[in-house]
Amino acid sequence: MTSGKSSRDTEADSVQPLTARKPGHPVTLRDVAELAGVSSATVSLIVNKKKDARIGVETRRRVREAINQLGYRPNAMAKNLVSGTSRFIGLVADGVATTPFAGQIIHGAQDEAWKHGFVLLVANTEGDDAVEEDAISMMLEHKVRGILYSTWFHRAAEIPAALNETDFVLVNCFAPGTDAPAVVPNEVQGGRSATEILTRKGHRRIAFINATTPAPARDGRLQGYQQALASAGIPFDPHLVFDAYPDQEGGYAAADKLLDLNVTAVFCYNDRMAMGLYDALVRRGISVPDDLAVVGFDNQEVIAAHLRPPLSSVGLPHYELGAAGVRLLLGIEKPEGYPMVKIECPAVERDSVASTVPA
Amino acid sequence: MTSGKSSRDTEADSVQPLTARKPGHPVTLRDVAELAGVSSATVSLIVNKKKDARIGVETRRRVREAINQLGYRPNAMAKNLVSGTSRFIGLVADGVATTPFAGQIIHGAQDEAWKHGFVLLVANTEGDDAVEEDAISMMLEHKVRGILYSTWFHRAAEIPAALNETDFVLVNCFAPGTDAPAVVPNEVQGGRSATEILTRKGHRRIAFINATTPAPARDGRLQGYQQALASAGIPFDPHLVFDAYPDQEGGYAAADKLLDLNVTAVFCYNDRMAMGLYDALVRRGISVPDDLAVVGFDNQEVIAAHLRPPLSSVGLPHYELGAAGVRLLLGIEKPEGYPMVKIECPAVERDSVASTVPA
DNA sequence: TTGAAAGCGCTAACAA
DNA sequence: TTGTTAGCGCTTTCAA
Numbered sequence: 001m002t003s004g005k006s007s008r009d010t011e012a013d014s015v016q017p018l019t020a021r022k023p024g025h026p027v028t029l030r031d032v033a034e035l036a037g038v039s040s041a042t043v044s045l046i047v048n049k050k051k052d053a054r055i056g057v058e059t060r061r062r063v064r065e066a067i068n069q070l071g072y073r074p075n076a077m078a079k080n081l082v083s084g085t086s087r088f089i090g091l092v093a094d095g096v097a098t099t100p101f102a103g104q105i106i107h108g109a110q111d112e113a114w115k116h117g118f119v120l121l122v123a124n125t126e127g128d129d130a131v132e133e134d135a136i137s138m139m140l141e142h143k144v145r146g147i148l149y150s151t152w153f154h155r156a157a158e159i160p161a162a163l164n165e166t167d168f169v170l171v172n173c174f175a176p177g178t179d180a181p182a183v184v185p186n187e188v189q190g191g192r193s194a195t196e197i198l199t200r201k202g203h204r205r206i207a208f209i210n211a212t213t214p215a216p217a218r219d220g221r222l223q224g225y226q227q228a229l230a231s232a233g234i235p236f237d238p239h240l241v242f243d244a245y246p247d248q249e250g251g252y253a254a255a256d257k258l259l260d261l262n263v264t265a266v267f268c269y270n271d272r273m274a275m276g277l278y279d280a281l282v283r284r285g286i287s288v289p290d291d292l293a294v295v296g297f298d299n300q301e302v303i304a305a306h307l308r309p310p311l312s313s314v315g316l317p318h319y320e321l322g323a324a325g326v327r328l329l330l331g332i333e334k335p336e337g338y339p340m341v342k343i344e345c346p347a348v349e350r351d352s353v354a355s356t357v358p359a
Numbered sequence: 360m361t362s363g364k365s366s367r368d369t370e371a372d373s374v375q376p377l378t379a380r381k382p383g384h385p386v387t388l389r390d391v392a393e394l395a396g397v398s399s400a401t402v403s404l405i406v407n408k409k410k411d412a413r414i415g416v417e418t419r420r421r422v423r424e425a426i427n428q429l430g431y432r433p434n435a436m437a438k439n440l441v442s443g444t445s446r447f448i449g450l451v452a453d454g455v456a457t458t459p460f461a462g463q464i465i466h467g468a469q470d471e472a473w474k475h476g477f478v479l480l481v482a483n484t485e486g487d488d489a490v491e492e493d494a495i496s497m498m499l500e501h502k503v504r505g506i507l508y509s510t511w512f513h514r515a516a517e518i519p520a521a522l523n524e525t526d527f528v529l530v531n532c533f534a535p536g537t538d539a540p541a542v543v544p545n546e547v548q549g550g551r552s553a554t555e556i557l558t559r560k561g562h563r564r565i566a567f568i569n570a571t572t573p574a575p576a577r578d579g580r581l582q583g584y585q586q587a588l589a590s591a592g593i594p595f596d597p598h599l600v601f602d603a604y605p606d607q608e609g610g611y612a613a614a615d616k617l618l619d620l621n622v623t624a625v626f627c628y629n630d631r632m633a634m635g636l637y638d639a640l641v642r643r644g645i646s647v648p649d650d651l652a653v654v655g656f657d658n659q660e661v662i663a664a665h666l667r668p669p670l671s672s673v674g675l676p677h678y679e680l681g682a683a684g685v686r687l688l689l690g691i692e693k694p695e696g697y698p699m700v701k702i703e704c705p706a707v708e709r710d711s712v713a714s715t716v717p718a
Numbered sequence: 719t720t721g722a723a724a725g726c727g728c729t730a731a732c733a734a
Numbered sequence: 735t736t737g738t739t740a741g742c743g744c745t746t747t748c749a750a
Binding site: 026071073074075076077078080081084103106107110111114119120121122123124126131135136137140141142143165189247248249253272275276279282300302303306307308359 | 385430432433435436437439443445450462465469470473478480481482483485490494496497498500501502506524606607608631634635638641642659661662665666667670689710
């Protein structure tokens with residue numbers, strides 16, 4: 001009735017404030033032990049809820065009380081020192097510079113780590129090798145459980161030497177010619193899913209505006225596009241594929257070339273391109289999806305969900321990338337494809353594709 | 360020469376690889392000392408580059424060599440345990456859910472912390488109070504130097520009790536009725552700057568589409584709008600201000616109401632609204648900026664920089680918020696307004712405002 | 719059921 | 735110029 005781990009006063013009128021431990025000396029296990037009149041070992045057992053240790057109910061009560069009165073907090077450093085390991089996972093990122101959504105990698109990693117009792121130590125290298133080395137050193141010195149090495153766009157990467165001193169997983173990147181575990185988006189499936197949104201509705205002349213910039217995404221999505229056509233029995237026509245710079249301006253500028261192709265649908269390399277294309281179409285009085293169906297990529301919420309009409313797209317699974325990275329690192333799962341794990345890019349259908357094919 | 364606790368052979372032909380310390384026992388200060396034939400204290404002095412300590416040049420050389428051979432890394436836990444403090448700064452965020460750019464708070468905090476030799480411990484609470492409490496506990500147990508408590512949009516917040524056990528700074532939020540240090544965007548100045556982009560070009564009939572959602576941003580930007588009008592000698596006309604839901608749909612729907620107002624310019628509560636408005640204008644054959652000048656807010660790169668024409672906007676200083684939060688926490692600066700520090704929202708002019716006023 | 723004591727890897731007096 | 739020693743706060747045998 002009296003105690004419990006409750007976070008309120010335990011008895012009497014004025015007890016120690018549980019908060020405000022800021023000033024003075026930090027409360028240690030020994031302080032608690034003294035107050036409770038037991039040894040510090042006993043307190044340790046109680047704090048850590050050791051199942052086997054049989055502690056007298058009265059002792060336990062007194063210790064609990066002392067803990068509350070003193071506002072005791074275990075010192076994680078001391079614990080870690082003893083155990084030789086920490087509950088840290090390091091995440092080094094090469095910069096969140098351009099793309100807003102890559103922060104979701106951090107988010108996913110953090111959530112998953114937390115779920116398993118780990119905390120994220122984050123470092124942003126902004127692509128600077130020296131910073132990167134320092135960051136990894138620092139993590140190593142903190143005896144992290146392992147390191148997630150992530151990039152803001154899907155690409156090949158070199159593994160910094162120091163990474164080999166601990167467990168690590170590459171996230172959103174991969175190291176060709178090595179067997180380093182890596183988690184990357186499944187670009188091929190993504191390209192296929194995007195195209196299938198269109199083939200499923202009966203489209204047969206489907207253009208693909210690819211990026212001018214070389215990247216796994218560029219190759220993968222094209223491959224996926226071809227796969228989708230193939231399985232729909234549509235012959236691949238290279239004339240329907242052309243490149244543009246992967247942003248709004250690129251999409252806008254691509255409109256003329258696209259319209260010459262006489263297609264009923266188009267798959268754009270990304271949402272930004274699609275956004276530019278929309279704009280060009282509106283100015284020409286061409287209606288989406290009635291005159292032309294459009295599918296994007298990235299599923300960038302702020303764009304795709306709010307264009308008029310809302311844009312069908314395929315998402316990059318950044319959150320999942322981070323989360324899966326942590327699971328790989330902790331050895332919780334060894335998914336198909338290990339050490340090269342591909343995460344599905346989910347398709348999201350919106351009104352930019354009608355249920356019927358334009359005439 | 361023969362033994363050593365090292366986990367590899369010590370002599371023989373093959374020298375120690377400097378990397379790959381993964382397996383076996385970690386190398387300690389003592390291992391280095393033994394190999395170098397000195398005491399661990401000496402090694403400590405050398406590792407920490409103590410200026411005063413005079414170490415023999417030959418000793419120093421031997422120790423250096425031993426360090427390299429063994430691939431020694433100091434154990435941060437042990438260091439921290441001795442010193443009683445860590446080089447951690449905690450950052451608890453209430454979720455990066457909707458807004459992509461709020462991740463910049465983490466980014467800014469991380470960079471600034473790093474600059475001063477600190478590392479960020481991040482936790483995402485997703486608005487869950489229990490998680491929040493756990494997160495703060497965990498940080499306290501790691502003896503963080505202090506905690507940054509941040510929200511993904513500018514708002515009033517309640518201070519979790521446990522925060523009082525350490526130094527803390529509120530970031531992007533504030534606690535009314537307390538003197539808790541807080542760093543927030545200067546919404547009033549932001550609204551003023553946005554409006555001034557227009558008044559400077561000679562616009563005198565300027566509409567303001569505010570948000571329907573109550574928030575410091577809503578009140579502050581309106582106030583800034585009024586200030587800008589006042590200093591341009593333009594009487595405030597309440598008819599020129601109305602509300603809309605702060606997204607693309609809201610902006611799109613606001614077009615008709617706006618056009619009835621017979622204004623030459625409009626300041627939108629945010630870029631998403633402006634994006635929707637653009638769309639509505641294009642469909643009516645109204646040209647930006649020739650028929651109507653438009654200014655947004657948030658300076659959301661992916662939108663503002665790539666609309667057609669590119670949108671003038673005012674940025675939310677998320678990165679700076681995080682960085683300034685760290686500086687406040689570490690006591691590096693005590694800016695004007697402390698404990699309530701307002702960070703400037705920078706105006707970015709683009710082509711959505713012409714150099715001359717529409718007829 | 720509880721206590722005593724050793725030690726995790728490092729730093730900081732104080733000696734030598 | 736360098737070594738010895740005593741902890742930092744905690745966990746963990748091993749005794750009692």
